[in-house]
Amino acid sequence: MPMSNKERQQKWRQKQKENGTYEQVRKKFRESRKKKRSSLSNRELKVVREKERLRQQKYRAKKVEQPIVGTKSPLMSAQTLGKAVQRVSANLPKSPRKRSRVVKALSKKFGTCHHEETSKNGSGGYNKLSDKSVETITNYYCRDDISWQSPNRKDSISIKNGDEKNHTQKRFMLITLKECYALFEKEYPGITVSLSAFCSLRPQHVFLLQDVPHNLCLCRYHENVRLLLECLNKSLSQNIETHFYDFLETIVCDQENEDCMLSKCDVCKDKFDEMYTIAEDESMQHVKWAQWETVEGRATKVMKSGTLLNCLKALKSKLPDFLIHTFVKRKQSAHFEAEKSRANGEHVVLQVDFAENYTAIQQNEIQSAYWSHNQVTLFTACAHLDNKKVKSYVIVSDDLVHGKYAVSTFLDHLIKDIKSVCPTVKSIAFFSDGAASQFKQRFLFDNITHYKELYNIDATWNFFATSHGKGAVDGIGGNVKRQVWMASKAGAIVTDAMSFADVASKRAKAIQIIYVPAREVADAKSMLEARWQDVTAVPNTQGTHMVQALGKHVVRTSMYSTRGIYHEHNLKDDVNLQASSSSNSTSSCPEEEHHPIHIGDFVLLKYTAKNKSFKYVAQVTDIHSHENGKTYDVTHLRKNDEEGMIFAEKDLTDKLGVVDRTLTNHESVAGCIHG
Template structure:
């Protein structure tokens, strides 16, 4: 191996010392340096003396420091071979990656205090309180923020305190930025950044982009969204705008009734100012799509082509009903959340729905069995009280969802609730507006008998049209969880042949779900009993617009409906319409008058005036009426 320059010089001096020439060389060197100094000028000589003094001072300081420190031994190993073997053993166990080797060796050196550990400078920040974190966590689980997937396979496994746990998936209805803005508006006292808000998203609450094939969307929202998507590049300032921002663009305050009902003088022209007056090229040809009902009665998505002006005109016709619908939807969702917060042991909230029927399957089934599967009906419910909440399921071999089955399910459910909540006196019920199951005159009349039978004050509220999916997340999750539990048992070799087996498999898991069986014999017996109740039931006018009913007495309910109309009525107009078709002069309090446009109830009789129970709005009207079944 080639020697370095310093090593060659050292070897040269050692050879001269061995030959006895060292002193001769030093003498010749002193003579050479003396001659060189004699030829120097005074300035250069002065610089040389100064440099020599500085070097001598450094040498003496270094010698003094080294003399005070004990010289470490050259090696703790006796021989070079033992040191080499130990080093090879260490190198053999190190990972092959150089970065990992460096990290491990650095960690060992730090532990042995050979090198000092690196100081990490962390930014000091105020941590969020537990109450704020819980508030944000609960906000993500609100039914108007995310909806719970109903399928038995819609679950996600997480680790909580080292234990695996299965949770039902939920999908956000808006983007995270939109949800953060909504939370900030509702809770201005909470100071939190957008990134921290996003980091607190629960693991089972998935992004909007992860939502599977969307079904059961609202036709009001979807049609307006399709029109906005078609014109967003042809109007200044609305590119890629979402529906929430679009609503704020049209009204002063999206929580005010006057603004959302287009009765506000300040924002009545906002559509013209923000949309119509900002069209880039009104005659440009564009394409758009709309959901509508075909001549065959099917709902189809139809494509159109026309100018930007035509598309904007169509959008204008849909704005008033859209804003009206959004306000009603939000008010109902707020009422639902408020009702859950204000429950007591005497005043409870109940949510009900039918889950998708469960198909009975067998592990390792033959081909023909796939096409002849029996189905079980799953009726789900969830009740909130101040002391406790209960998830409930009623399973039946009868897969029909008609008025008789619904009636027996409700009777069975109320019987169970009276056992679980003996102090319950009032029950507020929420459901979707399915005409074949819940929003029907037969259910309304049956509720009056159930209220009397169980001594309960009953009211039933229906979610806004096409918005039952989000608000029914809890009961959808109960159905999906129970079906998933049974499905996993069947896949492991157990058998589920009927509703009784379904019930036993759930009970064996020690599930929190309270499950009961409703036999077909009970339903058949109920058909005879309910047949007498359902006989000659009067139709409820505009039942599609009914959003809430209150049971007053047997055969008497109060219906609260909300309807959009272009007609404007004053109290005098309504009174004249009533006088033209009915003999009101001889009317008494509690008389009933059925009209084509509304149902009026005479609630007070005076000599000079008759008061109608009405709430009117210009361009819109609420109908609050009392119907008597005879």
């Protein structure tokens, strides 16, 4: 009887293996197939992938339909097995712990318990990882740039640890598991772990991105780009990455390079146009996509429609802001982790935020009480005193404004308590979101310049990127609200801020509860108004993510905390900036970064006085370099004709004249005119 094709193939493979040429033949076949696939167009490649998907689907369906042959079980049908399992299950103990012990004992008795041994000694388990590596992975999931802690009082999970049960606030991942795994591999190249093992080590209280509750406000920058990427991925024949990290890899040289992410790199600033093009027959295809926009003061998801080319152009228009936002987000998150590791008793890291107001609802209240519930302000804080010691705070108040006066008053209480428990503190690095009505404003910038005089503390304020300020403070607020809510359901009377603070201090003993009445905030208002009188605004406040106090009313700012390029600002006109200069300051000339200034160049100087700015043309006569940066000797010029085309040296007796002087680092060069 002649051999079948299958038998002939098996005989040929066996012969090749005996001759030692089988692997060479397989390698040659793989290279040939790879070469063939690389020559395919995007459309042909998409067809091949679809055929392969259908082939696998057909094979799996056929495999499912095949009857199970050679089973050792005496129960020949699934129905009989199911009935037997049901009878046994009905007689098992109701307690999950006892039921588990009985099942394990039965498995051990009848010699069928192989799973536990395989998981411990098998080659595919994650048990080969050291305890330190496992701890590193689990801690990585709990980082604030990987997952965020829910502030909602109901978002908690009961985790069993031995015989004890602990309620832990839920965390929700900001990215997918595959993106998280890719970032982990890049950050920890020394730890070798498979994707499946990495995913299995995700802590119980860390939930997937798909489990995020419906009422979450996600980042507008990321969501709008994601919606566009999904639309293009469905409609384009060309494959386009929908994961942010993978997508950015295709359009920039280096995601850690500032020039690349700020679209200043000559190599990759036009890479998007090179990587993503639309064929002429596809460009006019009609598609729909969604975008988050502000409509009548409300964030609304708006449906858009247009051609595929319009969708691609919309994505391109959002890339510059998205790249900057992503870069700053990563830099600030990394700086926050680095600062926490630096906490040593002398340097303290303090993260602050307002939690959502607590509504004082009573158990078994009457119907009319629904319309007269009191609100309670909760100002949460998490202080990292050293590498191991962390202290949580909640300031409770009946002041509901959430403004600059409340923030300043609350911060005074926090700093005083930190100094009492950690008297060695010399500097505090503050972290918060960038809410303009609460933190990112000139009055709070000026406020931290007084901490040196008041508390002998050097202060730096760091802002997270927009919509990325989630952290431990959210969990602290949610935990306290849950504890008070449960006490209220048990009969505790919580009607206002004072009663809330009383119940919270008894129930949440691990958190420092501080009650600050509204009258205390009101009493501090007049003092703060006098302190902040004539405080000037800082240019590009919204683009600033680091503010450091240099002296009274003097700060320096930067785009992100570790940039190394700073701009110093006098928040009041009567301050001697030269006396407040920092030894680490650099030139504040923005044009100097891109266009070096030389002797003989003409520059445009900007002076600020009493909330007004004035510009003067001057010529650089000398340049002095020193450890603090550079200073420039300039000669101011005046217009010598009506058209403003000819300038001469300004008369020193001129009423509005500015005498010749040395331009310090603290004065702004508004523009450089090279002549």
